[in-house]
Amino acid sequence: MMKQKDGKVNTMKNKKFLDSPFAVILCNLILFFLVYFVVISDYVVSLAIMAVVILAILLVNRYNLVNKIFDLYIRHKKTALISGLILGIIYPFSLTDNVYVAHIATLAVIYGIACLGLNFQMGSTDMTNFAPAAFMGIGAYSVAIASVNMGLSPWIGMLGGLVLSGVFGFLIGLPTLKTKGYYLSLVTMAIQLAFTELVRIWPYVGGDDGLSGVQRYKLFGFELYKRYTIFGIRMSPQIPYLLLCIAFLVLCTYIAMRVYFSRTGIAMNTVAQDEIAADCLGINVSRTKLFAFVIGGVYCGLAGTLFAGLEGYAGPATYNFQKSLMLICMVILGGMDNSIGVVLGAFILAIITEKLRDFADFQQLIYGAILVVMLIVRPDGIIPWRVRNHDLITKRKPKIIEKLGESTDIAAKAELKSEV
């Protein structure tokens, strides 16, 4: 975090630094080391680092620096993506032999995917969905059923899980066309509770005990959950799997960003702001809502399939109402309607949860307390949503500025500038 502050000082002196690809790489490096140290260190140290980082982000946000960094990333998309990918590939290998740490890292990535899905509903469209864990459960159970009960490859289970959770999302989405607000919350809550109960009493999926012995994923005969020795260093078994999850997370984030900046994303935000106004503007409200539910469901289903592959087990206790609350808590903590913020929130809470495993009794209390405090102190989350700025994405200079060059009237110039 210190380095970022240095970067800020540099900007004061030399504005061009913030506009160079080196700043992007520097930011990526700082993020990389932060994540690395938080994951690898003891719980006291890691909690301390996280607290400092959160405070620093809140402080820096006051100077609008977070937004500037975002702009920077968007402007240097390619540099950011390539350096990020390289670091993302290095990251799993840096964890080496530490099985537990690798497990935490994988969990955090999977929760990140689930939270991205929940964000479509909660953040973008403002429909509080209390059933993300049920979607995750559908994904996980389809992998488990495919591999344990039917003896098929888990990849087929994953495909089936994605399709099923999409269909389930569509079905849940249907009542939302008629209801809103509390009623929608109650419907999703009822579905979540009913899901847990149904899974518990259905003997085919193992009832209370769940299905264990889920096959691990394999890629072209290359086992993704196995100890490998690379350059003489013994890796923990989750490393290849972690790579797979990171690949999925990057893909999901990319899609989420594309959706956010697309016409559908704007339509979703319009529906969130005012449904009647959106209807008047010619936005197909029901289509938009259904889209949010389906894509969110597929994301959560994907997270569930990955989760089942990691744990080798799918049981009713893993996908209950508490898990849903945890996911909601992650989204609110990170910042609604902001993909990066959501993933950040997922990382923070997942790591806190796992690091505090020794104090399992306090886990729920921590979620509850974080939610209560966050909602009062900072309902927008750590990194709140940004004002949309399309000129940055298209990278095209807005036409208005081109006109500006020809114009000689200074007053008009100033006026146009303020418009931009």
Next chain:
Amino acid sequence: MSRFGNLLMSAILCGCTYTLVAIGYCLFFGVLDVVVFCCGDIAIFGAFSITGAFTIIWSAGVFQAVPMIVAVLILLVVASILCAVLGLITYRISVKPFEKSSALMPLLSTIALGVVIKEVLGLIFQPVVNNIAKGVVRVDDPKTVVGGRNPQSMPQLIATGGSTLTRNLIIIIVVALILMALFFFLNKTKLGLSMQAISQNKELALMTGVNVKSCIRWTFIIGGVLLAIGGFLLGNYQTIIRFDGGTMYGTKGFAAAVVGGLKSTWGAVIGGMLLGFVEVFTAGLIPGGTKFQNVIAFIVVIIFIVFKPEGIIGEKVAEKV
């Protein structure tokens, strides 16, 4: 016949417990237009505070000195005060800060507060009660308190030593009395009428001289007392209370309130009874239906929300632009 009679009795009892929570939801929703979701947890808190107070008061020898009914009333007063305070805290922490923001914020916030109440109850119930008992009565080993995290046995305070039938009848009669008192309060007293006025139109009520702020506070106090009694009856009916029972209890209560119509108190009664009947009769009449007991309630709720979201009693409100 006797089997059917038994089923009927337990259906009514189940409905009674849901009704009290549902009325809590209706009161809060009527006055504030927000769903206060930790009603179930407040009720469970009431049940736990009765258990704790029972341990302390019993050790102090009050039960041996005064008639049973007086001692039970003392317990109820203690629990009511605690629950009313908790209701006010709920209002301060999770409802008031979100007066101007989206209506879903207080919902989320109260759910989170419910989790906090539940977990704190599970964590500190035993040490706190033990220490108070030690400090007040100088008993070194109050044996009746098992940890809050375990299922806690509720002291049987209604019709002690009598049959379950007597106990059940007393519970039903108490609920009926409370309902009558509540309707008298809502329709005949000044405070109840002003609560109804606020429920219908807040600005107009403010203009006609209703003290909205104190009215809201009183609503939370009354709601807390109602929920405390609800928790007391629930504990006596189920004989065992769990610290995390509030989530299910609260969700079912909310479901009952929605089925009946969120704004009407009669609706809460009807919804609670309907839910109780559906649950008990599914478990009792359909073979193997016990498993589906919890699921069926939620399916009924989903059907109701999709096809009749305004509830059984409740007028359809067209959305204003």
